[in-house]
Amino acid sequence: MNPVIELLKSHRSIRKFTDRKISHELLLELIQAGQSAATSSHVQAYSVIHVTTPAKREKIAELAGGQDYIATCSDFLVFCADMKRPTEASERTGANVVRGMTEQLLVASVDTALMAQNVAIAAESEGLGICYIGGIRNNPQAVSDLLQLPEHVYPVFGMCLGYPAHEPDIKPRLPVEAILKEDHYSDDREQVEVFDDTMHSYYQQRSSGKKDANWSRNLTPLFDTKLRPHMRDFLVERGFEMK
Amino acid sequence: MNPVIELLKSHRSIRKFTDRKISHELLLELIQAGQSAATSSHVQAYSVIHVTTPAKREKIAELAGGQDYIATCSDFLVFCADMKRPTEASERTGANVVRGMTEQLLVASVDTALMAQNVAIAAESEGLGICYIGGIRNNPQAVSDLLQLPEHVYPVFGMCLGYPAHEPDIKPRLPVEAILKEDHYSDDREQVEVFDDTMHSYYQQRSSGKKDANWSRNLTPLFDTKLRPHMRDFLVERGFEMK
Numbered sequence: 001m002n003p004v005i006e007l008l009k010s011h012r013s014i015r016k017f018t019d020r021k022i023s024h025e026l027l028l029e030l031i032q033a034g035q036s037a038a039t040s041s042h043v044q045a046y047s048v049i050h051v052t053t054p055a056k057r058e059k060i061a062e063l064a065g066g067q068d069y070i071a072t073c074s075d076f077l078v079f080c081a082d083m084k085r086p087t088e089a090s091e092r093t094g095a096n097v098v099r100g101m102t103e104q105l106l107v108a109s110v111d112t113a114l115m116a117q118n119v120a121i122a123a124e125s126e127g128l129g130i131c132y133i134g135g136i137r138n139n140p141q142a143v144s145d146l147l148q149l150p151e152h153v154y155p156v157f158g159m160c161l162g163y164p165a166h167e168p169d170i171k172p173r174l175p176v177e178a179i180l181k182e183d184h185y186s187d188d189r190e191q192v193e194v195f196d197d198t199m200h201s202y203y204q205q206r207s208s209g210k211k212d213a214n215w216s217r218n219l220t221p222l223f224d225t226k227l228r229p230h231m232r233d234f235l236v237e238r239g240f241e242m243k
Numbered sequence: 244m245n246p247v248i249e250l251l252k253s254h255r256s257i258r259k260f261t262d263r264k265i266s267h268e269l270l271l272e273l274i275q276a277g278q279s280a281a282t283s284s285h286v287q288a289y290s291v292i293h294v295t296t297p298a299k300r301e302k303i304a305e306l307a308g309g310q311d312y313i314a315t316c317s318d319f320l321v322f323c324a325d326m327k328r329p330t331e332a333s334e335r336t337g338a339n340v341v342r343g344m345t346e347q348l349l350v351a352s353v354d355t356a357l358m359a360q361n362v363a364i365a366a367e368s369e370g371l372g373i374c375y376i377g378g379i380r381n382n383p384q385a386v387s388d389l390l391q392l393p394e395h396v397y398p399v400f401g402m403c404l405g406y407p408a409h410e411p412d413i414k415p416r417l418p419v420e421a422i423l424k425e426d427h428y429s430d431d432r433e434q435v436e437v438f439d440d441t442m443h444s445y446y447q448q449r450s451s452g453k454k455d456a457n458w459s460r461n462l463t464p465l466f467d468t469k470l471r472p473h474m475r476d477f478l479v480e481r482g483f484e485m486k
Contacts, residue, residue, distance in 0.1 A: 004368030089459040103471035113356035125247030216332040228346035
């Protein structure tokens with residue numbers, strides 16, 4: 001295993017950080033490494049808000065459901081899908097511009113994710129720890145207001161960065177045989193059962209036998225109610241109309 | 244700059260490959276490196292179809308708009324957002340399951356992109372070249388039929404992998420000052436103008452002064468008509484109803 005693959009495989013989310021701060025030079029380096037990721041038709045449909053005001057970070061921590069590390073990590077970034085910049089640039093050349101297509105939502109969201117994952121890896125290569133914060137989608141309108149996001153920009157997720165103050169276990173993943181399928185989609189129920197056993201042992205070991213959970217059962221809160229039911233109206237309001 | 248950041252910054256899309264094949268062991272290693280990426284609530288909402296039948300690869304090359312390298316690269320992967328596995332696993336535990344939420348489309352698409360970007364970096368760390376293929380969304384239903392994708396699974400993008408037979412220039416990116424914004428969204432029109440000049444020089448230099456293009460003007464085909472207008476109905480048909 002080469003050192004880069006080793007680094008990728010050692011990922012875990014970090015939620016406790018030392019007081020050491022990331023230098024601004026390093027932060028710029030991480031963002032530029034992010035920008036080197038592939039981008040659909042060179043559109044670069046993303047912006048990153050570096051949230052520096054403590055009060056804003058505390059507010060976002062609260063809006064994301066009480067995730068304190070948003071306020072306490074060295075740097076907190078909000079990755080936004082940004083169709084404002086490219087559509088307005090196109091318009092200024094005199095082109096007719098159609099907005100609000102479903103495809104544009106996908107392009108911008110995927111572009112943002114590819115870019116962010118490069119930032120995460122660059123950060124980890126420098127000994128930093130990171131944690132993605134999907135919880136900003138709990139209250140995406142309030143987050144957008146706080147960051148003064150204009151139309152055609154939406155916050156996809158946040159990211160905490162800092163020097164790690166703990167070293168959590170690496171969480172197992174589904175067997176590769178479930179994920180990688182040869183030539184066509186195939187059933188993976190058997191591998192899911194194997195994985196449920198893996199996760200059951202993992203939780204048992206970490207809780208001295210107290211946590212009786214597995215992967216399938218842990219998914220309940222994700223699916224048993226309407227997950228973030230405001231997202232559709234929020235995106236439409238932002239100009240991502242999913243036409 | 245550390246070697247990992249150097250690797251990230253040296254990314255370019257590779258579309259010409261030598262005849263050398265990627266070993267199956269290495270392919271598995273790349274996918275496992277992919278799986279180590281962060282995943283929303285541990286849901287791992289993705290599957291990867293390794294397309295091995297030559298006729299299928301030729302068909303996909305055609306469906307993606309005549310991208311021959313899909314057929315000629317060592318390995319071609321289709322990255323799919325997969326909500327079938329987790330929702331069915333949850334259902335088997337007796338949980339009530341709600342499908343088709345907009346948020347679920349975002350979670351699965353972002354999960355897939357983070358995972359794929361790790362695969363891309365792992366591949367590049369092994370001296371391979373890669374090219375994302377968004378063009379599979381030109382005819383996503385035909386691609387889905389070909390790969391026998393079930394409901395609640397949709398193909399987000401493809402990826403060509405192989406040993407590079409060319410070394411294209413690294414394409415410039417927007418100034419970091421346009422992307423990284425302090426504390427709130429801010430206008431970046433000035434940086435876009437700088438970047439238009441950068442891209443103009445880049446195209447002039449590569450075409451011996453013949454290509455009179457810049458970033459803003461190149462965006463026209465992305466926005467002047469309804470981009471992939473079938474995507475909405477396709478996703479709804481797949482079970483991603485964007486409720």
